[in-house]
Amino acid sequence: MKKSHHRLAGLLAILGLAVTGLAGTTAPQARAAASPPRTIPALQQWTPGTGTSYTFGPASRIVVDSAYAAQLAGEAATFAEDAGQLTGVTAPTTTGTAGSVVAGDIFLTLGSTDTGLGTEGYSLSVGSSVKVQATTGAGAFYGTRTVLQLLKQSATIPAGTARDWSSYRERGLMVDVGRKYFSVAWLRNQIKDMAYLKLNYLHLHLSDNLGFRLESSTHPEIVSGQHYSKQEITDLIAFAAGYHVTVVPELDMPGHMDTILAAHPELKLRAADGSTPDGGNIDLSNPASYVLMKDLITEYLPLFPGGDWHLGADEYGADYARYPQLAAYAKQQYGAAAKPKDVFYGFIRWADAIVRGSGRTLRIWNDGIAAGDGTVPVAADITVDYWYNYGLSPQQLVSAGHLVQNGSWTPTYYVLGGAKPDTAYMYQQWNPGIFQGGATLTDPTRNLGSTLHVWCDNPNAETESQIAGGIMEPLRALAQQTWGSPKPVSTFSAFQPVIAAIGHAPGWPGDVAAGDLALNRPATASSTETADFPAAGATDGSYGRRWSSQYSDPQWLQVDLGATYNIGEVKLTWENAYAKAYRIQVSNDGTTWTTIYSTTTGAGGVDDLTGLNGSGRYVRMYGTQRGTTYGYSLWEFEVRGPSHPDPNLALGRPATASSTESNIATLGPSAAVDGSTTTRWASNYTDPQWLQVDLGATYNIGEVKLTWENAYAKAYRIQVSNDGTTWTTIYSTTAGAGGVDDLTGLNGSGRYVRMYGTQRGTGWGYSLWELEVHGR
Secondary structure, eight states: OOOBOOSOOHHHHHHTOOOTTTTOSSOOOOOOOSSOOOOSSOOSEEEEOSSOOEEOOTTOOEEEEGGGHHHHHHHHHHHHHHHHHHHSOOOOEEEEOGGGOOTTOEEEEOOOOOGGGTTTOEEEEESSSEEEEESSHHHHHHHHHHHHHHHHHOSEEOSEEEEEOOSOSEEEEEEOTTTSOOOHHHHHHHHHHHHHTTOOEEEEEOEETTEEOBOOSSOGGGOOSSOBOHHHHHHHHHHHHHTTOEEEEEEEESSSOHHHHHHOGGGBOOOTTSOOSSTTOBOTTOHHHHHHHHHHHHHHGGGOOSSEEEEEOOSOOSOGGGOHHHHHHHHHHHOTTOOTTHHHHHHHHHHHHHHHHTTOEEEEESTTOOSSSOSSOOOTTSEEEEOSSOSSOHHHHHHTTOOEEEOOHHHHEEETTSOOOOHHHHHHTOOTTOOGGGOOOSOGGGEEEEEEEEEOSSTTSSOHHHHHHHHHHHHHHHHHHHHTOOOSSSSHHHHHHHHHHHOSOTTOOOOSOTTOTTTTOOEEESOOSSTTSOGGGGSSSOTTOOEEOOSSSOEEEEEEEEEEEEEEEEEEEEOSSOEEEEEEEEESSSSSOEEEEEESOOOSSEEEEEEEEEEEEEEEEEEEEESSSSOOEEEEEEEEOOOOSSOOTTTTOOEEESOOGGGOGGGSGGGGSSSOTTOOEEOOSSSOEEEEEEEEEEEEEEEEEEEEOSSOEEEEEEEEESSSSSOEEEEEESOOOSSEEEEEEEEEEEEEEEEEEEEESSSSOOEEEEEEEEEO
16 A cells, blocks of 8 residues: 655645644643744844743634724734635634633734834734734734744744834835736735735836836727726725735836827927937927826826825936927926926926825936936925936935935846846845945935836746746845844855745745645755755746756756655756756665656757656656756756546545534535545544545445545544445554555445544544545
């Protein structure tokens, strides 16, 4: 009989939740952690305790202080939903006082008198229960993100207290949806992931040379085919607000207006010879241009309720001498001493008046603001996003009265098909106080923070999945640096295991199909190109992160499956740097290897190698000849067992059980025979319990496969019956260890098959992702 002990199947496997300590509701006495628990960003302050550690269990509740029930209702609901996705347990939310909290509960409250926490800080007290206290809902929310990250790693949290607060007001992500349309689902996932990291600022660059992405009632002629409806934007903003993320829109003007001007060529800025060398620039000397731009600004201001409106205002009119109409218009509007560029500065003043009139703050990029090239001042109340060392320095901007945000190219620019952040530099040397070119400020309080920028100049160079994978580590480094807490480790290479442990936000979608034995298993390689492309990037379930080797032959990537498996399929998803000649090898000890597949004609793309015949704990790709001058690079390395030759007789058949946990419909017996490893049956927390399936006819039974959730059976029997009343045992054990029990070589027959559990392996009940039955 095959006995497979591997990671938890389904949702918990994807999330990588450590289940140590989930066995019961009684918190263990544990030695408090002297060093702070691992979180991203790290905690500002942690004081270890000496008492009882906290354990999340089946009786845990989320208790909201009744004095602040209305203020914290949204935060509690979001936390409950996320905790349920993370753990598979629906913790009830209730209101009460501190005195009503019992062991296993998580208590949310406001009323903190700790002024050092600011508006986004919180305190965390961990003992037999957890208390999150803040002065605002945002602070309490960030406290729940810390709790989620700790529960991701273990159901037990060491006793202690924390004080945690942000060092910068703005911490976030900019996405160039103007050049590349991103699905709403992708944006929602990023919002959840941002919030998980305590990032709070989502900047949507909605228009550029390759697209205009908003539904328009005033100018439908300019809207790209792929665009967002106003209802989609309204819903997205509301969703983001639930995660304390502010959405800031940008309609780029007066440059980068190619898509708009394609519908209005009469408004293009033309040189004296009639040409349009800057085809995306609108003619600021034409009154009709202002009518069009005002239509758009005033149409969309009500759609975005946040406090900021980004105008763009970058890269306009590099050579004003070519456009004599601008010089003439400047003098007409701003006097005889006006310079050609005053048309640009005057436009900013004009737009600022509209935006300020709606109670918002105008934001612009920095590159257009210089010294001595105009007479019209740029209002000091405009916020400037500093991306490159053009024009005024950050210090000069601050001295002129502006607030600034550090959007420096290095290290915050992620360009599709182009430049990428140096994440090691970002984590090890950089901080938000270092602007492009090394510039700094004498008054750091004028610096709002920083964002990671996803620019889509080459929109088809990367998929949504690849972009999500590519920004995963830079976002986490940025979260650490903008929160400003002491770094948990000194080097980026040491930070990468922390990233892996924290993972993505609950509910993050995986790319790989179910049954990947290599998913999140330890991976090693002969070499890595840089720290940005570790071996683990090929076994993380994402087609967006990858392993990449040095530029030499041979190279290898191997994964430890954690137990010996029969191998029937290996799927290699290559990046451009593929293998022309390679072998797939298996090993029981990681030293002696057996080749189960080889080729000398690899062509890249996806190699889905089925029908393989081999077994081992370790599987590797051993490359002997590169297909390019680069190294070897894999988006994902998937390993699966053999395809089953016999159908699953239990699939979709009627199932019944001794009980269903708390009578929760979604945990009913049918969930264990639906063919999905993301739905499950769960029983009440007593012995014995059983699950049975009616096959509809009598079959000879040769195999039963049990895919356990963490609530497994230590002792159980597999039984068959012809009538559902009289049972015959065909397998029994008292040493069950969970994971997957693939019981082969069975000998019995019956119409009914059941798992009869006599001793639980945890303090929970019994829970199966899937009960499969195969004939012989």
